[in-house]
Amino acid sequence: MFNKVLVANRGEIAVRIIRACRELGMSTVAVYSDADRSALHVRQADEAYLLGPAPSRESYLRGDKIIDIAKRSGSGGIHPGYGFLAERDDFAQAVEDAGLVFIGPRPSNIAAMGDKAVARATVAAAGVPVVPGTEGEGNLRDEELLTLGPQIGFPLLIKATAGGGGKGMREVGRLEDMPGLLHAARREAEAAFGDGNVYLEKLLLDARHIEFQILADGHGSVIHLGERECSLQRRHQKLLEEVPSPFVDQDLRERMGELACRAARSVDYFNAGTIEFLVDSEKNFFFLEMNTRLQVEHPVTEMVTGIDIVKEQIRIARGRKLRYSQEDIQLNGWAIECRINAEDPYNNFMPSTGYISSVMMPSGPGVRVDTGVYAGFTITPYYDALISKLICWGETRGEAILRMRRALEEFRILGVKTNIPFHQTVLDSPRFIAGQFDTRFVEERFTMNGDDERREDLELIASVMATLVAHRETQEAAQIVRRGTRDTSNWKWVGRWERMHR
Amino acid sequence: MKYTTTLGDKAHEIDINVEGEVIADGQRLSVDFQSVADQPIYSLIINGKSYEASVFTSEAGIDVLLQGRLFQVTVEEERQKRLRESSSALATQEGEYNLKAPMPGLVISIPVQEGQAVQLGDNLVILESMKMQNELKAPREGTVGRIRVKAGDSVDQNQALLTLA
Numbered sequence: 001m002f003n004k005v006l007v008a009n010r011g012e013i014a015v016r017i018i019r020a021c022r023e024l025g026m027s028t029v030a031v032y033s034d035a036d037r038s039a040l041h042v043r044q045a046d047e048a049y050l051l052g053p054a055p056s057r058e059s060y061l062r063g064d065k066i067i068d069i070a071k072r073s074g075s076g077g078i079h080p081g082y083g084f085l086a087e088r089d090d091f092a093q094a095v096e097d098a099g100l101v102f103i104g105p106r107p108s109n110i111a112a113m114g115d116k117a118v119a120r121a122t123v124a125a126a127g128v129p130v131v132p133g134t135e136g137e138g139n140l141r142d143e144e145l146l147t148l149g150p151q152i153g154f155p156l157l158i159k160a161t162a163g164g165g166g167k168g169m170r171e172v173g174r175l176e177d178m179p180g181l182l183h184a185a186r187r188e189a190e191a192a193f194g195d196g197n198v199y200l201e202k203l204l205l206d207a208r209h210i211e212f213q214i215l216a217d218g219h220g221s222v223i224h225l226g227e228r229e230c231s232l233q234r235r236h237q238k239l240l241e242e243v244p245s246p247f248v249d250q251d252l253r254e255r256m257g258e259l260a261c262r263a264a265r266s267v268d269y270f271n272a273g274t275i276e277f278l279v280d281s282e283k284n285f286f287f288l289e290m291n292t293r294l295q296v297e298h299p300v301t302e303m304v305t306g307i308d309i310v311k312e313q314i315r316i317a318r319g320r321k322l323r324y325s326q327e328d329i330q331l332n333g334w335a336i337e338c339r340i341n342a343e344d345p346y347n348n349f350m351p352s353t354g355y356i357s358s359v360m361m362p363s364g365p366g367v368r369v370d371t372g373v374y375a376g377f378t379i380t381p382y383y384d385a386l387i388s389k390l391i392c393w394g395e396t397r398g399e400a401i402l403r404m405r406r407a408l409e410e411f412r413i414l415g416v417k418t419n420i421p422f423h424q425t426v427l428d429s430p431r432f433i434a435g436q437f438d439t440r441f442v443e444e445r446f447t448m449n450g451d452d453e454r455r456e457d458l459e460l461i462a463s464v465m466a467t468l469v470a471h472r473e474t475q476e477a478a479q480i481v482r483r484g485t486r487d488t489s490n491w492k493w494v495g496r497w498e499r500m501h502r
Numbered sequence: 503m504k505y506t507t508t509l510g511d512k513a514h515e516i517d518i519n520v521e522g523e524v525i526a527d528g529q530r531l532s533v534d535f536q537s538v539a540d541q542p543i544y545s546l547i548i549n550g551k552s553y554e555a556s557v558f559t560s561e562a563g564i565d566v567l568l569q570g571r572l573f574q575v576t577v578e579e580e581r582q583k584r585l586r587e588s589s590s591a592l593a594t595q596e597g598e599y600n601l602k603a604p605m606p607g608l609v610i611s612i613p614v615q616e617g618q619a620v621q622l623g624d625n626l627v628i629l630e631s632m633k634m635q636n637e638l639k640a641p642r643e644g645t646v647g648r649i650r651v652k653a654g655d656s657v658d659q660n661q662a663l664l665t666l667a
Contacts, residue, residue, distance in 0.1 A: 056633075184635070187610070187635070188635050191633075191635075192633055342632075346572050347604070350604050350605065350636065351605050351636070352605065353605050353606055353659070354659075358541045358543070381605060381607050382632075383632065384634075385632045385634075408570065409569065409570065412543060412556065414542060414543065414556065421570045421571065424569075424571075425570060425571075428570070449572060454569065454571075455571055458568055458569060458571060458573070459510075459573065460526065461548065461553050461555075462509065462555070462566040462568050462573035463507045463509050463514045463573075464507075464516065464526055464533070465535075465544055465546055465553070465555055465557055465566050465568070466507060466509075466557065466563075466564040466566050466575035466577050467505050467507045467514075467516040467518065467524070467575075467577050468518070468535045468546070469544065469557045469559065469564060470559070470564060470577035470579075471518045473559065474503070
């Protein structure tokens with residue numbers, strides 16, 4: 001079995017995988033693009049090889065080059081992380097054909113679940129409820145979708161068949177808007193995944209997005225590690241996740257968990273995966289999709305179960321049996337993750353790029369940071385905006401929230417704008433604290449810089465600080481003008497003057 | 503030096519003369535103000551209370567990010583303020599709006615043409631950055647002037663894309 005792992009990814013997740021390999025005593029191989037020569041994963045891996053130019057299509061999506069590097073470097077296993085090649089069954093198959101181990105599901109699992117249309121048909125046949133939509137009807141043309149739209153009913157969602165992470169996704173309120181939105185969704189899906197196919201799905205209102213982490217060992221054992229509450233999203237991009245969900249009780253957890261395992265079994269699933277559900281206010285739940293990969297938000301599950309999911313993935317890929325049965329899985333305490341993105345929450349979450357001049361990471365009890373950046377690193381526009389994940393654990397939800405607030409205030413990143421103030425505002429909002437939020441919360445019931453009591457107290461402080469900075473700049477500007485009136489520095493001049501008068 | 507510092511609809515008179523002291527709206531406050539590690543992070547101890555904030559200056563003013571809240575502040579020295587007040591009567595310029603790229607990226611499409619009338623919120627340019635397509639919208643109604651880029655162009659941050667008259 002393999003003892004060297006090629007990490008076919010970049011950023012925080014590549015670093016996360018390298019950590020797991022190190023702890024298992026395995027050596028690691030990084031791959032990188034021209035833009036990532038100084039990235040953290042390249043610095044930390046035992047070996048590193050250049051893939052090509054910065055655009056993903058010419059670097060991190062070049063499966064052929066990656067397999068070639070794996071063979072040349074003697075890496076027996078390839079971990080794809082998330083995004084890029086993680087959910088491409090042709091890549092997983094090519095890895096196997098090359099005699100290497102793909103650390104993830106079987107190509108057939110990715111094919112069955114990765115094409116979301118096939119996925120729905122499969123799990124529906126296994127008795128798992130699904131959201132109404134054009135799933136399982138193949139790749140439809142615009143005219144067909146325009147006919148089916150009104151039958152499903154508005155509002156509805158256009159989603160990328162090959163996609164995830166909100167890319168290639170558009171919300172449609174009226175039939176008139178649909179042609180333009182279809183065009184935009186296809187264009188974005190084509191750019192992000194190289195596949196412009198889309199499908200329609202009914203948009204459930206007041207819905208929560210709750211998912212279950214699955215582990216399956218290929219020896220007949222399929223277990224779930226509990227749920228993750230992922231309702232806090234903006235434009236279908238998850239921003240904050242927590243475990244447990246404040247909405248899920250033990251009875252619902254058991255029922256959903258069992259169906260999640262059943263959905264995974266329906267495709268003879270192998271390795272780690274996630275079953276996503278939409279849950280309405282009556283606690284009816286519907287299968288949304290299965291993510292056949294490691295999730296961005298896996299650390300919250302690790303914090304409450306104590307299980308290192310990435311290490312389990314590697315063990316499973318090496319053919320081991322699971323060391324846990326369902327009864328062993330206990331959710332201990334509460335964990336919250338905030339995704340720290342390089343984007344400006346005060347300017348419509350516009351992506352922010354540039355040189356990071358300084359980073360101060362939070363630490364202390366119950367705090368974990370998974371990051372791909374450091375002071376001196378430059379954020380380029382080529383890849384997605386996630387730069388760090390801040391995860392906090394507490395005995396109770398209250399403690400986890402207070403700890404997260406504390407950690408967010410400690411976190412300082414300078415040089416690019418980040419959404420840290422967004423998270424701080426969320427964690428202060430009464431609705432979040434009360435656990436009353438759905439997938440529309442950020443768009444419909446949330447503002448940055450709303451009025452709060454603390455704000456008024458801080459206004460004078462902010463004014464004084466701004467004035468002191470302005471004053472300082474004026475003084476410095478005056479000094480720059482003054483310099484040069486003597487041909488030598490003032491200190492030297494003073495020294496000479498003093499010696500002369502001794 | 504005397505400053506008029508404006509935050510939202512509130513103006514403060516702030517006087518800085520000696521080291522370690524400011525007078526804000528007539529109130530004498532003892533301050534110790536330092537930048538941290540040569541970064542635009544500042545530590546302020548004011549009457550014994552300790553605060554830390556990121557402070558950024560731009561053409562528009564000074565942004566103070568303090569305890570998860572953004573404060574947009576303008577600071578004017580008394581003399582500047584008087585100058586501006588006396589000259590503001592002369593300024594009548596309406597001004598063109600220059601749409602600049604808010605970040606580096608790839609121009610995907612420009613759904614408007616030169617001379618076209620647009621409404622507030624209309625899409626002017628679609629710019630791809632960090633794998634997201636960003637719609638740059640008209641901040642007001644107007645007529646599209648010169649378009650300086652075309653679909654497929656890579657643009658740098660702050661590069662002029664088009665003007666709106």
